[in-house]
Amino acid sequence: MDKIDQRILTLLQKDATLTIAQIAEQAGISSTPAWRRIRKMEEDGVIDRRVTILNPEKLNLGLTGFVLIRTSDHSDQWLKDFAAAVSQVPEVVEAYRTTGDVDYILKIVAPDVAGYDQIYKRLIAAARMNDVSASFSMERLKDTTELPLTYAAG
Structure with missing residues (x-):
């Protein structure tokens, strides 16, 4: 490049x-x-896809949450089931398996806390989890989809 x-x-x-x-x-x-x-x-897969980025507030999705999940089951089957369940919840816009004390972090969008509660209920019904907690964004300080290109092979 x-x-x-x-x-x-x-x-x-x-x-x-x-x-x-x-x-x-x-x-x-x-x-x-x-x-x-x-x-x-x-x-080559450098350009993965081209999308239109929507304004969540204009779509009544003013609440952004970060759901922290811990599980005692680390089997391949649990992960497959969990990933399948998460993929069926459109309000989950990002999902990560992580290192450290938390096993998974989900970024969700919802209209409000009641909307989050509905998402929460779908998640806990889909897979057994030891602990689920959430933090909600009070202010978006940076929001970009642009990746830095300074590390690209060249």
């Missing part, structure tokens, strides 16, 4: 609706090489 690829990725991370011509111009190359580079990065 060279500086031009990094520039293209920077542009796409900021605005995936840019045309090939706009990307090419801003990256300092012509349209055909820009298109080829983007296609190659898609084929």
